[in-house]
Amino acid sequence: MDPRLETLRTQAPGLVDDADSLEALDAVEQQVVGRASPIAEIRRGLGQLPAEERPIVGRAVKEVADEIAVLVDRRRSVLEDEAETALLAADAVDLTVPMDERATGTHHLITSTIDEIVDIFVGLGYRVADGPEVETGWYNFDALNTPADHPARAESDTLYVDFGEPEDEMLLRTQTSPMQARYMQDHDPPVHVVVPGRVFRNETLDATHSPVFHQVEGLAVDTDITFGDLKGTLEHFAREFFGPSTGTRFRPHFFPFTEPSAEVDVTCFGCDGSGCKVCGGPGWVEVLGCGMVDPAVFDAVGYDSAGVTGFAFGMGVERMAMARHGLTHIRHLWENDLRVLGQFR
């Protein structure tokens, strides 16, 4: 082998490795394989060599040139990486600085609570209906077996509005229950429906009362609905909504449009029954009212009370949401203070 090649082969790796920048590497490349390099010289002298030597020398030159090219490429990629790393290091930022922050809003606690309640019943095969907030006395009271002189119909309890004829008795519904009658008039049994919505009472705002609040009404009517079905359904609801270990107690009560009627207490979710702010001591929290649909209601809406049975229930949305999340005053649900709304999840 040409001693110049031999020398080059020995020296090149050191030269390449010593190049500490891409520019230095370019210079080394020029030096070892460039126009003035021994390799170029030997290539230029190939023509003067005897024909039988040419391929041998040619191969040797190529071999050395290829070797050096690999070395240079390898070194170049190392240097390029180093250069980019340095660039990226200079590009580093403090990501704790807020810069491109996207604000999202929140659903109101009343809405999310309603959605949660409704979804539990949708899972049980219920549909969801919506009814008018300005309602007639007939739907709000008469159809629900509430006589004309019932105290709840007094102006001290119910807000009346001027609409239509004076004898129309237009009012702001005091409960979501009138939708029971409307829904049954529009649908033949079987009926499984929940009705969330706004209701109204002639009350001033205090810590736990508001002239406007929300209820979710439920109604199931079929040929074979029993009191046991009512219990089972609401026990399932209580476990889904308040937690799997929630216990339930049904106490006899009175509502004009159900019989038998019950109030439902659940085991306190704020304590283990030892007493706390949520339950006020006894370890039970009253959460809803319910009962078997009174036959008079079936008669009022044109259902055959001898052929069907059903149950109905109603619950206060604010009451449940406030108890669960520890809200101290109902005004927090109506002031729309973004510092409060932002807490809703």
Added chain:
Amino acid sequence: MKVSLRWLADYVDLPTSDPDEIARALDDLGHEVEGIERLAPSFEGVLVGRVETVEAHPDADKVRLTTVDTGDGPTDVVCGAWNFEAGAIVPVARPGAVLMDGSFPITERAIRGVTSNGMICSAKELGLGEDADGIMVLDDGFEVGTDFADHLEMPDAVIDLSITPNRPDAMSMIGIARELAAHFGIDWRMPDTSPMPGDGTSALTIEIDDDRCPRFTGREVRGVEMGPSPLWMQLRLERAGVRAISNVVDVSNYVMLELGQPTHAFDFDRVAGARIVVRSGHEGEKLTTLDGVERLLGPEDIVVADDEHGSSLGGTMGGEDSEVSTSTTNVLVEVASWDPPTILRQSRRHALRSEASARYERGVDVAMPIPANHRMVRLLAETAGGAPVGELVVTETVPFVPATIRLPLSLVERTLGVALPAEEIIDHLTPLGVEATATDDEVVAVQPSWRPDLTRPIDLVEEVARLRGYATFESSTPSGAGGGLSTEQVRERRLRAALTGLGLSEAKTFSFHGHGALDALGLDADDPRQSAIEVRNPLREEESLLRTTLLPGLLDAARFNVAHGVGDVALFEIGRVFLDEEAPEFGTVPEQPAVLGFVLVGASGSSGVGSNRRPVDAFSGVGLVRALAASIGMGAVGVESIDQRPLHPGRGARVLRDDGLEFGVVGELHPKAARAWGLPGRVVVGELTVAPMLQDPGMWLFVEPSLQPHADFDLAFVLPDSVSAAAVVEAIAAVDGATESVVPFDLYRGPGVRDGQHSLAVRIRLRAADRTLTSDEVAEMRDRCIESVRQLGGTLRGAE
């Protein structure tokens, strides 16, 4: 209803004395327990004693030496009090007794050489008051040797019950006794209601001229000595929440609490003509009730009168004129039945609710007036020394006819889910006083006179369930009919999710506003939102109208937040508004569509250090509506300028669905309205009718995206200000060709463009579905686009 368990023990011997257990039973019966108050004396072993002798102490002048008999003969007691003499009845703590909650045990003790076997107690030492100056001196009614705590009706527990309006029978001690007896399967007993024989004959006559009074009983009691009632009665009344007044009044209240039957005591000497007439009120008649208020009566009222004038408002409140007083000696005991709706209306009309009216309006046992009258006479004799005269005078106009109820066994099974044998049903009903017999497939039951709520078969089903216990019915889960949310409900949730994703928070505002809010919005006179439905009985001006727009509530919320230092406000609400449109047919409710309202104040966009937050303006509102529409797949939203309050005259628009249906307005709030709410900067508001947004848009079909290359070119036009960007885009889009999109990207007004004109630059992207467009085709499209805009009055910028 407050129930003293000690008092209750007069009527029933419960199997437990644990107040918690009794409370649980009452809860299970449907009489909700609101609280339990436990009462215990602070002492133990204190007896009633009589002071036999009182002598000076041989070696001390501050104390005296007494002998006291507490039932086992006189014993020496040294006492430092001077407010009694021999013969006094006193509370005595003998050795073994403990005072002050266990902290003060009494032992034999030598005081200056004399052994004292206990002490005579002051009220303070017994925890009964602050009086420590002397010992308690009791009256002669206290039997020597008895446990002093018993006289104080202690220990005791008072259970506070919330009685449902259908159960007037449970507003009495005997009613609660009957319920608990039925629950525990034991007997209960009535107090002594047997008649007391009377001396001589009474001049009393009773006449009923109005059958809203079905029966009226009266008895004359002479020789009553007005004074305080005995301690036990006062304590029982106090625990029931009734103030003790005098023996006659207390007896009347006691009988009402005991039997649930209101009674009344007249001063008989003030009953003119010894004659009672029950009649309707006369038009213009006046009667001053016991509370000192003069009432103007009319024929709708029912009055108890004597020969001359009205003496009480039937079933509601006595009159001042006939009231018993300290000088009363002869009493007329009145016990009557009244028509419940009459009493309800009367007490409401006169805004006068009494313990009596509260019971009568729900329905008092119609068989109770006679026994209650006897009971009251007995107690008057016992506590006020009166003696009845003649016999009880009873006048009845409407006899009570109990309902006979046929309860099919199948109804019990269908409702409760359990087939109960007739015998079990009867076993549950009988202790309640329901007389029931079985036939093949029915139980035939007779309504008790004290249960106005039991008239129908289903009423009995409830009683069976209640007495059997709600907990005994096994839970089951009915098979649903297949449910789910409707398309509209799903779309509403997506709409809300889009709104929160876009940075708006959901607000809830009241469904009311006042006239002031509509004025502040500055709505046009013919704006339909001006005519709101009025609330007939609002509590406040701000709640006097049903809302026709969500904006006042949202603007109030924005103001609240700005005032609390939240400068960037983005709120929305979905809720109903109420339109006072032409009154539809009878019994039809007004239109009450759901509306989406929103308000933006401050800036929008991403925030942070050096961020480029943009103050909100009308464009923010339009952009928001477009994003919402896109989020629920509504398609392109059309925007048309409008000049409509409460919007800024030049910065408001109506928005249109792609089929041209208008579904709302959006824009900047008129500065006057913004000032009215004290809101800074430009305030953006929008109100969209929700129904057109939620409507099912129908099935959508896939469009294959083109894989061919696109060609983009920009055109800048100079346009008169009357030509909208939308018109330009539409004109270009209308050119027949491979136009994929037309997007305005620059707007310029200023030097180089004349007043009344502006320059609008648009980027046009062409792409064919099946091939690469040639440069000739692109050039031709460009020319046609320019020509199309020229038709609108636009010229290519630089080529004018």
